[in-house]
Amino acid sequence: MKITKNIRKIAPNKTSSFWYYGCDNVIVAENKNKRFAVTPRGEIKLQFKENENSFQGYQALEEAQSRRFADRRLAKIQEFDGWSMNNWFVIVEIDKNDNEISDDLAICYDYDEALETLKEIAK
DSSP: OEEEEEOOOSBTTBOBGGGGTTOSOSEEEEETTEEEEEEEESOOEEESSTTSOEEETHHHHHHHHHTTOOHHHHHHGGGGTOEEEOOEEEEEEEOTTSOBOSOOSEEESBHHHHHHHHHHHHO
């Protein structure tokens, strides 16, 4: 198994799939004639504080960065049910043109978990 593409982890405290919203094929691994990719799925919509306006998609990502959020503070949003929609990573098989040719082989919510799962699937 060989990693052929790897968008490096943004930061040690930013491993949530949230931070990779909108990216294509964050990690790609090859094994013989098969290729597998970790790619984010789903929309994001959330409130950063209770009774505050919601932010969606790239706007949510930009707002989190401007507020200097990391995974720990994102997790606190769950305390008041501030997540309306969240995203996740899937692992899929892809062809040489990066087209998906399988259903989701695994679902992960964290970069490190997705990388380790990809290694297991691609070995």
